[in-house]
Amino acid sequence: MNILFTICGRAGSKGIKNKNIMNFLGYPLPFYTVSAIELYKKKNPDIHCDTVLNTDSLELVRIFKDQLNVEVEIIERDPSLGLDNTGKSVVILNCLEVMKMRKSTNYDMVVDMDITAPLRTVKDVNDLIQKKLNSDADVIFSVTDARRNPYFNMVKKTEDGYERVIKSSYNARQQAPVIFDMNASLYAYSQAFLETGKGIFEGKCDVIKMFDTAVLDLDHETDLELMEIIAEYLFFNKPKFHEVRDNIRKLLIT
Template sequence: MNILCTICGRAGSQGIKNKNIRDFLGYPLPFYTLAALDLFMDKNPDINCDIVVNTDSVELIGLLSRKGLPSVSSIHRRKELGLDSTPKVLVIQNCLVEMEVKTNKRYDMILDLDITSPLRTVADIEALIKKKNQSIADVVFSVTDARRNPYFNMVKKTKTGYERVLSSNFNTRQEAPEIFDMNASLYAYSPEFLKSGKNIFEGSCDIIKMYDTAVLDLDHENDFEMMQAIAQYLFQMKPDFNELFLRVAGYI
C-alpha cells in the first residue's frame, strides 16, 4: 500500500504567533507530528509512506529538513492556497497532484496530520488506516466524545430568550443522539474523492475516536499552555504517548 502523508501549515498565525514552529515542551511543535509518522513507519514496514510538507514558511521547511529526521518532501504553497478563506482540502489536493508527478506513484490513501494536534499515537494512525480500508467512506476523520450536546445542554439566544440549539424534548443526555467533536487531528482521504475538489461533507464520512483530552484547538496562548499541561501528564503516565515524546527528544 502506498500512502501519502501530508503536513500543511502556513507562515504566521492569527491567534498564536508562529504557532506552527513554536516549541512545545522544549521541542519544535511539528516534530510531534513527524515522530508519530516515524514510529508508525517503524512498526508497519509493509506500508510505503511518503511524507510531504506544504507551506509558505521557510522556517517550517527548514525544521522538517534537519539531519536525523525522516525524509520529508516540500511543496512551496502558492499564494492562492494560503488565504484565510482557502479550504485545507485544496491544499491537500495540491500535495497529491504534485507528489504523484514527483514520485511517479499511485497513492492508495492520503493521510493528513494537523501540526497543531501533537498528541496522537501510533495506535491512532493505525486505527484510521484500518477504518479507511474497511469502510466505503470517502473520508475518515478523528473525533472525540463531545462534552456538550445541542439537543440537551447547549442553548442559543433568540428574540424571546434562550432555547436549545436543536429543538427536542429529551430529559436526559442519554436520550439525546450521540454527538462527537471533530478534533482536527487525523484525516484519511480516497485519492479519487480528494481530486474531485469536494468538501469533506459532500462525500461519505466515517470516524475513529481518539483519547478525549488529548487534543485541544490551539487558537490562543492559554490553549497552548493547557495542551502542554495535558501533554506532560500523558508523556509520564501513558506508554504510547511516552514513546512519542522519546522519539521527539531523540531528534535533537
C-alpha cells in the same frame, strides 16, 4: 499499498503567533506529528509511505531541514493557497497532485495529520488507516466524545431569549442522540474522492475515536498552556503517548 502523509502549515497565525514553529515541551510542535508518522512507518515496513510538508513558512522549512534527519518532501505553497478562506482540502489535494508527479506514484490513501495536534498515538494512526482500508467511506476522520450536546445542554441566543441549539424535549443527556467532537487531528482520504475537489461532508464519512483531551484547539495563548499541562501528564504517565515524544530525539540531526 502506497500512503501519502501530508503535513500542512501556514506562516504566522491569527490566534497564537507563529504557532506552527513554537516549542512544545522541549521540541518544535510539528515534530510530534513527524514522530507519529515515522513510528507508523517503522512498525509497518511493508507499506510504502511518503511524507510531504506543504507550507509558505520559510522558518518552518528551515526547522525541518536543519533539525530533522527524516525524509520529508517540501512543497512551497503557492500564495493562492495561503488565503484565510482557503479550505485545507484544497491544500491536501495540491500535495497529492505534486507528489504523484514527483514520485510517479498513485496513492491508495492520503492521510493528513494536523501540524498542531501533538496528542496522538501510533495506534490512532493505525486505527485510522485500518478503518479506511475496511470501509467504503470516502473520508475517515478522528473524533472524541462530545462534552456538550446541542439537543440537551447547548443554547443559542434568539430574539426571545435563549433556547436549545436544536429544539428537543429531551430531559436527560442519555436520551439525546450521541454527539461527537471533531478533534481536527487525523483524516484519511481516498485518492479518487480527494481529486473530485468535494468537501468532506459531500462524501461518505466514517470516524475513529481518540482519547479525550477536551478538544483543545490552539487558538489562544492559554490553549497552548493548557495543552502542555495535559500533554505533560500523558507523556509521562501513558506509554503510548510517551512513545511519540521519546521518539523525537531519535529523529534529530546530531
